[in-house]
Amino acid sequence: MTPPTAQTQRPIEAVTGNQAVAYAMKQINPDVVAAYPITPQTDVVQNFAEYVADGVVKANFVTVESEHSAMSACIGSASSGARTMTATSSAGFALMWEMVYIAASMRAPIVMTTVNRALSGPINIHCDHSDTMGGRDAGWVQIYNEDAQEAYDATIMGFPIAEHPDVRLPLMNMYDGFIISGAIGPLQSLTDEEVQQFVGQAPGYPSLLDFDNHVTFGPFDGLHGWYFEHKVNQQRAMDNALAVIQDVYDRFAALSGRRYQHLMQYRMEDADIAIVVIGSAAGNARSVADKLRAEGVKAGVIKVRTFRPFPAAQYAKALAGVKAVGIMDRADSFGAAGGPLYMDVTSALYQQGVYTKAANFIYGLGGRDIFPHNIEEAFRVLQKAAEGGDLPKSRVYLNMKGA
Amino acid sequence: MSSRLTEIRWHGRGGQGAVTAAKMVAEIAAERGKCFQAFPEYGPERSGAPIVAFTRLSEDPIQCYSAIEHPDLVLVLDDTLLSVVDVTEGASDDAVIIVNTEKSPDDIKKGFDFGSRRVLTVPATKIAKQTLGRAIPNTPMVSALSRITGYFSLEEIEDHLRHTFGKKFPQKVVDANVEAAKMAFQEVRE
Numbered sequence: 001m002t003p004p005t006a007q008t009q010r011p012i013e014a015v016t017g018n019q020a021v022a023y024a025m026k027q028i029n030p031d032v033v034a035a036y037p038i039t040p041q042t043d044v045v046q047n048f049a050e051y052v053a054d055g056v057v058k059a060n061f062v063t064v065e066s067e068h069s070a071m072s073a074c075i076g077s078a079s080s081g082a083r084t085m086t087a088t089s090s091a092g093f094a095l096m097w098e099m100v101y102i103a104a105s106m107r108a109p110i111v112m113t114t115v116n117r118a119l120s121g122p123i124n125i126h127c128d129h130s131d132t133m134g135g136r137d138a139g140w141v142q143i144y145n146e147d148a149q150e151a152y153d154a155t156i157m158g159f160p161i162a163e164h165p166d167v168r169l170p171l172m173n174m175y176d177g178f179i180i181s182g183a184i185g186p187l188q189s190l191t192d193e194e195v196q197q198f199v200g201q202a203p204g205y206p207s208l209l210d211f212d213n214h215v216t217f218g219p220f221d222g223l224h225g226w227y228f229e230h231k232v233n234q235q236r237a238m239d240n241a242l243a244v245i246q247d248v249y250d251r252f253a254a255l256s257g258r259r260y261q262h263l264m265q266y267r268m269e270d271a272d273i274a275i276v277v278i279g280s281a282a283g284n285a286r287s288v289a290d291k292l293r294a295e296g297v298k299a300g301v302i303k304v305r306t307f308r309p310f311p312a313a314q315y316a317k318a319l320a321g322v323k324a325v326g327i328m329d330r331a332d333s334f335g336a337a338g339g340p341l342y343m344d345v346t347s348a349l350y351q352q353g354v355y356t357k358a359a360n361f362i363y364g365l366g367g368r369d370i371f372p373h374n375i376e377e378a379f380r381v382l383q384k385a386a387e388g389g390d391l392p393k394s395r396v397y398l399n400m401k402g403a
Numbered sequence: 404m405s406s407r408l409t410e411i412r413w414h415g416r417g418g419q420g421a422v423t424a425a426k427m428v429a430e431i432a433a434e435r436g437k438c439f440q441a442f443p444e445y446g447p448e449r450s451g452a453p454i455v456a457f458t459r460l461s462e463d464p465i466q467c468y469s470a471i472e473h474p475d476l477v478l479v480l481d482d483t484l485l486s487v488v489d490v491t492e493g494a495s496d497d498a499v500i501i502v503n504t505e506k507s508p509d510d511i512k513k514g515f516d517f518g519s520r521r522v523l524t525v526p527a528t529k530i531a532k533q534t535l536g537r538a539i540p541n542t543p544m545v546s547a548l549s550r551i552t553g554y555f556s557l558e559e560i561e562d563h564l565r566h567t568f569g570k571k572f573p574q575k576v577v578d579a580n581v582e583a584a585k586m587a588f589q590e591v592r593e
Contacts, residue, residue: 014426014433014441126445147468179468183442184429283466367445371469 010188017180020148020187021087021113021173022047024155026057027195030111031082031202034062034073036092040125041067042115042181044087059085067092071099071110078108078170079217081207083159086110089177090117093131103170104139105230106218107237110170111158112140113151116279116330117177118366126367127177129278133331133340139234141171141241142308144278148185151175153258156195160248163203166240176280178367190256198255238309245306262306263314267293271300273382274319276345277328278304281363281370285328288375292383299379310344316352319345323386324357326378328398330364338395359391363398374398409552410471411458414490415480418450424480424541425456428548431555431563432460440465453488460554474498478548480527480540482506485515494520501547501591503527503540508593523551525591534583535576542580543587550588560584 015023022044025033033052035045052061060082064070070086078084088096093114103110114132118124132142141161145151154173162171175181190198206215221227242262249260266286268274275285282303292299302318319325327346329339337343338360346358361378363370378398385391411428415421425441432439437460444455457471473493482504484490490500496519502511505526512522525547527540535542542564549555561581569577 012433012436014429014439176468178445179442182445183440183468184426185440185465186433186438280468284469286466369469371472372467 012186012188014184015148015187016182016184017148017151017175018042018044018115018182019047020152020189021155021175022051023187023189024152024195025085026051027190027192028083028085028156028159028199029057029196030059030085032062032074032077032084033059033086034064034070034077034084035086036065036067036070036088037063040088040090040092040117042087042089042177044113044115044181048087067095068099071096071103074110074112075099075103075106075108076208078103078110079106079207080209081202081204083202084108084110085112085158087113087115089115090125090131091119093135094119097135100135100138100140102218104234107168107234108170109159109162109168111155111162112170112172113155114172114174115177115181116174124366125177127179127280127330128365128367129174129329129331130365132172132174133333135172136308136340139169139238140308141167141169141238141245142306143171143173143245144304144307145173145175145180146279146282146303147175147180148183148187149258150260151180152187152189153252153256153260156190156198157248157252159199159202160251161241161245164241164244164248165203167237167244168205169234169237169241174279179280194255198252241309242306242311245309260305262311263318264303264305265318266301266303268300268302268318268322270298271321272298272323272386273379274300274302274322274325275328275375275378275382276302276304276315276325276341278307278330278341281328281330281375284370284372285375288372288379291372291376292379297379297383304341307344310348312344312348312351315345315348316354319349319356320354322356324359324382324391326359326361326382328361328363328378330362332362332365332395357385357391359385359396361396361398368399370399407462408465409460409476409554410474411460411476411478411548412471412474412494413456413458413478413480414484414488415454415456416450416484417452417454419480420539420541421454421456421480424478424544425458427541427545427563427568428458428460430567431545431559434563434567435555435559437461438463438465440468444470453484476501476548476552478544479503480544482511485511491517491520496520499523499551501525501544501551503544505529521593523547523591523593525587527587530583530586530590534579534586536579542583546584546587547591550591557584557588
């Protein structure tokens with residue numbers, strides 16, 4: 001990311017991804033944070049608890065007995081009109097499952113950080129995207145971040161998106177477990193005042209605690225009720241969210257100088273081959289693209305940022321002129337045609353009438369490292385296809401032992 | 404590897420402060436307007452068990468997050484690790500290795516094959532015990548690193564210790580760390 005000229009005066013601090021997000025939460029200063037305080041929780045919550053203990057935030061900090069209870073408490077809190085945040089990871093997110101769907105259907109604008117880590121077994125606590133990919137159909141806005149700075153920025157953009165009257169959906173921010181969550185990198189933060197001004201006042205939707213205007217959340221709505229129409233409205237909110245999110249990204253750029261799009265394109269203007277990738281692996285993909293460009297190979301990279309709602313038309317437009325695209329999944333969807341990102345991107349292409357050749361690369365499961373030479377290997381597969389060859393129809397595994 | 408990028412690998416034992424040392428280098432880099440990244444090799448952390456941490460320093464923004472395969476510099480915080488792990492693994496022939504030991508570089512080289520790599524020693528634990536009263540060798544190691552690479556001056560390390568470090572620790576501890584840095588800067592041997 002190009003550092004903004006107007007903002008270069010801001011000091012750079014050395015922090016972990018989790019410290020960056022906890023700091024954003026402190027600056028947002030929500031009304032309630034309800035979270036499970038034990039593994040697989042990350043130290044986002046521990047760091048935030050220190051702010052609570054130091055008395056520098058006003059949040060009612062609720063430590064609950066399970067992640068299921070954490071999301072339940074968040075739903076109750078958000079439905080009462082309180083600005084509510086939480087954080088989770090891995091199996092903790094899986095345990096929230098039932099309530100994750102309910103949060104979305106009750107249109108509770110909760111902002112949650114989910115640090116991407118594997119689901120067991122075998123038992124593994126390291127990075128992959130299995131946890132949040134499993135939650136992609138739950139009705140939450142999902143935004144993937146590459147590094148600590150992006151995760152910090154996305155946290156601050158959370159409420160303006162989630163609480164927007166055209167959206168009113170919970171929002172999940174993700175970044176790679178350990179690789180970003182535990183690594184120390186640069187952070188250029190905003191001031192508390194800037195954050196407060198950007199996030200603004202809560203919209204004051206009808207709440208359970210408004211005794212003059214009675215409302216009901218989440219009641220029984222059986223066979224002859226409006227369940228179906230509620231679901232249609234959730235999808236309409238997702239449709240609306242695309243424009244709202246970009247608008248919030250743009251407003252944030254005006255404040256910080258850091259500019260975001262739903263998909264972040266790198267050297268895609270005239271690309272013959274392209275990699276689509278999520279999170280911390282994007283940097284290695286860009287450096288390999290640079291290397292190939294120096295050899296005269298027209299390589300580009302698309303980094304996924306907004307994943308739900310999925311900006312299908314934008315992917316089709318970006319990939320229309322590309323001869324072969326490799327879609328990299330750090331999770332699998334067992335038994336499906338490919339990994340979750342592969343299915344979304346190829347569906348988007350087909351829907352828009354773009355028939356770019358596409359291959360699926362699975363990498364990084366359970367924290368397996370992904371080196372530049374692994375990504376180069378993927379690009380070489382695409383290069384052959386761009387020159388007229390066929391692409392593999394089944395998954396290609398990168399950096400697999402014994403391959 | 405870009406000539407503007409330095410990749411450092413730290414070998415230590417759980418509790419010796421290898422991760423803290425990697426973090427200290429990152430913080431000094433941040434204060435000096437350089438680009439940086441620091442991360443441990445994640446796994447179960449047990450006191451005394453061998454651990455590895457990494458630091459990248461660069462003039463340009465760092466966008467690579469994979470492990471360091473070919474370090475330019477290897478810092479060994481405990482000489483008993485030399486018989487346990489291969490600290491030269493992946494290190495290029497012109498890599499520099501700095502070992503915390505009271506032994507001379509020649510003695511260290513007798514017990515372990517470093518190939519053609521430059522090997523330097525610094526008695527960081529001894530210095531830490533003398534100055535801090537505790538066997539935490541990270542400040543002296545950071546100082547030795549700076550002496551060898553010229554990446555930071557002794558004044559810049561002192562500035563970091565007095566300001567950033569000084570926010571968290573009492574003056575006595577800060578002074579002891581400054582003293583440790585100064586001694587280590589002088590006592591690097593080749």
